[in-house]
Amino acid sequence: MDQTIQAAALVTPSERQLVWQEMEFYGFIHYTVNTFTNLEWGHGSEDPAVFNPAELDASQWVEVCKSAGMKGLILTCKHHDGFCLWPSRYTDHSVKSSPWKAGKGDLVREVADACRAGGIRFGIYLSPWDLHEPTYGDSEAYNAYFLNQLRELLTEYGDIFCVWFDGACGEGPNGKRQVYDWDRYYRLIRELQPNAVISVCGPDVRWCGNEAGHTRTAEWSVVPASMRDNEKIQENSQQADDGEFAKRIHSQDDDLGSRDVIRDAGELVWYPAEVNTSIRPGWFYHAEEDDRVKTLDELLNVYVRSVGGNAAFLLNLPPDRRGLIHENDAKRMGELGQAIRNMFPVDLCAKATAAASSELDDRHGADKLFDGNSDTFWRPLEGMEQAELIIDLQEKQSFDAIILMEQIRLGQRIESFVLTWKDGEEWKALDQGTVVGYKRICRFGKVSARYIKLTITASRWFPTLRSFQAYLSH
Template sequence: MTKKFLFAFLCPLIVFSQTKSNIVFIDPDDTPAEIIRKAANVIPAWRQYDWQKLELTAFIHFGMNTFMNLEWGRKDFDLSVFNPSGIDTDQWARILKEAGFKLIILTAKHHDGFCLWPSRYTDYDIENTPYKNGKGDIVKELSESCRKEGIKFGIYLSPWDMHEKTYGSDAYNEYFRNQLKELLTNYGEIAEVWFDGACGEGPSGKKQIYDWNSYYELIRELQPDCIIANMGPDVRWVGTESGYGRKTEWSVLPGNIMDTELIAASSQQKRLDNAFIPRDLTEEDLGSREKILKAKSLIWYPAEIDVSIRPRWFYHKEDDNFVKSPEKLFDIYLNSVGLNGVLLLNVPPNKDGLIVDQDIKSLIGFKYLIENTFGRNLATGKVTFVSSEREGNSAALILDNDYETYWTTYGSDSTAVIEISLDTIRTFNCAMLQENILEGQRIEKFSLEFWRHNQWKKFATGTTIGYKRLFKFDPVTTSRVRIIIEQCRTNPTLSSFGLYITPPSLSFSPGDTTFRDTLAIKINCDIPDSKIYYTLDGSLPDSNSTLYDGEIIIDSSTTITAVAFSGDGKKGLPVSVDYYKAKYEIISLTKYSQAYSGGGKYALVNGVRGSSYFKDGNWQGYHGNDLVAVLDLKEYKRIRKISAGFLKDINAYIFFPDSVTFYTSEDGINFNKLGSKKTVDTNENNAEIQSVSINANGINCRYIKIEAKNIGVCPEWHVGKGAKAWLFADEITVE
């Protein structure tokens, strides 16, 4: 029996055409042209296609870390603290469905080993917590909530287990399969199983060799429709946790490291039999011609793009003020779903077991931006010119709002031009293109142009399209556009084309939010001829509020909230910016990092303290250099105490200063040293804030100088030893 016959025997229900499959094999005598043609005819398996159409999926990180204010957890938690008495999984499912998400993945077990369901194989689970007197099962509760709301349910199960004693031995793989089986058999349909690649030490100090393929075989047996993601054969991790994909994102990749004849029968269809080995697929170029011409096989392997709505994955109250804005989530959408990926957005509930108001507000705003952008396609009209089209696949089909109808070229044409005459003059700032991935991913270079002043002008260019490509650009006004396919692996296809206008978006300038005397503020809108209204008291503006006329002058700490209405009646989301008037003049300050300005020159005297999150915008960072600041109090004062605040977060290479020295002066030239203080560094990983103070004993002065000594480079014990260390300061106070 040949291998190819064996493949057909293993998959009797799977029928592939002679030219299209989710895998192709490269023969040693294939020419470059033949390899490119084969690549153009790789298509998704049915489960991958259904998954891609979801576009928006959600993560729920919830567990012991939620209650212990940690991220990676420990092996020995006191389970008595786990009691989310107000938990409402119906709220989770309802809010996420209303925001447009089609699937929710729950962290059933994170790295600490604690299980959110009553597992027969460990006592480190929800049965041994106060929650519902040990009768709770959050996996069950959420799975039922998802079914009630009509959305899909998935699970995250961490292979790394800090608690389980068998971790690091063959017995652990059996333990893991047993837990996986519980989840796959007791909770209805599981749409996605999400594995990560973390492999730390267990209680014995050993690391585990994961038997990946046995995990996959179990999933295929018990949940054959389920997507296996991240460290799995159906879907890969994009390579960052930023929410942003590659500008060139191929779903067709070399399959060299896998047993390719088995992967066709297994990874994306039914069984596995050691076909798939997880590997690093995070480099920038994964599927270019250079890559595929060296391949032995090619597979369909799309990208999932994950990010948290908060700075961290589990809920931390101190992150409440740093939830990603609707505008940020919309930009992430454009650069994840809009770059041929599926977005996986984490929304972590709090200790009560609820998604909090800050997250809900952002999700509602995110949905508003999507609906009010893509709810109306402005590409209405007709195709007035097409350089090539196949009978039955005319260019008019890209405007019919049906993904599975598509245009393609006649014969062997791999380049093309499609011109569209809009039904009237339109203004738009967003465009969408979709290939028909059921025919393959083929387009390698394209551009979009509009007609103006008797010539064609480009307004967008790109490389790959795939399932969906989105662009946002400066507004364009025209009645004619054209699509130019400049390079393609074979006949190009397009299923859909759209032009849209977003709700108006606002930005404020200057960027610095602290000032000394007065500050002139300008509000900028991305949609011309929009009307902007604002308030100065923190209230929400409307069309009855003050109309912005070009500049706002403030001379005290102020919150400016503004909203824009475009000419076509679209309302933007309100935007607020807090401005702070400095208490003192800073006449001298060493150079700080523009990436961590804290709000500008006066950030150290604006009265705003930083949080334990170093990216909160209130910390001023010094990379490898010392902080030296000279303050002018503008009058002589008797000083009792001087203090300065600093942050330590060794995971971010931020250390407390080695020492802080305080000086006073009457003339700003001759300074008298009050003394130096050392900080106390415990070398623990958790972020910590420390205030360093000195008693001034009522000294009379006008000027104060503070020198905070950066440790210079990361110490020998640190993972970044020898690299420049950061010093972060937030506020200098004078009493």
């Protein structure tokens, strides 16, 4: 047994990472002075007087998110322009200097409260780059300023599921390049919100590598520890809104965790992927994009490839100048939620049984695939890296999707698999894939069969499977 591969099989997620992964799908809200100046990136010199939404309704944002099946919402509390959506004690460049609610408003509070009332979770985005703050570029002074603002957000708005940092970085007004004190940022978050994941420029959740909705064929959660520093390296950071950054897809980065990659990588960590994209071409609202909302098929494809490809899906919804998510976006979100529900209506494995080529013991038998318990799972004997499971649906059923889920509390192990269905005495191909991880959604043309076979053709040390589900979409 290759000791490196065995060690890789033992890398497991933290509890906060597990809770985050189970959210699967959540929203991004980009809203600031840019909404009113029709810019993607502000300049930091905007007059707070431009921020004055007349109909802002955070509960509408939450209801739109829920209509699509989202479990949370991340608010851009401060973008690169430095304008704060809460009345920060450390700057006047905030809602308190705007005419909105006569300077008495606090949008972060309104969104946090609306999330709690609506039963979804609340997260924050805080841009380290600040084009307004005069201390930016004076690294020690600005880091103190940033930590003060971060403390406000972490202590005054209840439980936070995610702190989302990007790595955009440019020169300050003094011509100096700011050096972010990431370790101090992380320590403060761990102290004040220990259950929050720190995403992208953080140790818990990694960026998939583009903002175009592109996903990898094999998305490994176990990757070299060096991946944690990729987005923090200043020379690779985004320094201008050039329109190309969002589209970049590095094909050479398609393999982050195969045996060949990790064998010489040194330390390995659990660092799962998040796929983020916007429902429109821009991240902030632009009226000229009202008819450029992504189609239902586009959104469904990203959902299946991300949530069904061992990643999470973060979809941006930019409210308009009224302070509402536009009718076109809201309609599409409702359609997306219905389409997802229609895709997976009733699990046809509710009464199924299964036979496995190997089982460790009775507590890890193939029957655990159908018990609905996220803590139980099937596994074979140690060292058995290939295995076979035959699922008996008890009667012939028609289906066009299968969902596989590993028990990732024990690591990510499955490297490749094949699905077949029994037609008379012949086994015919259904689908094949690489990794499974938290969830793998397999879609194919409708077939009718009683028996389905899952052949795990490669895994690390031994595979696990906590759930096998089959569906016929409406």
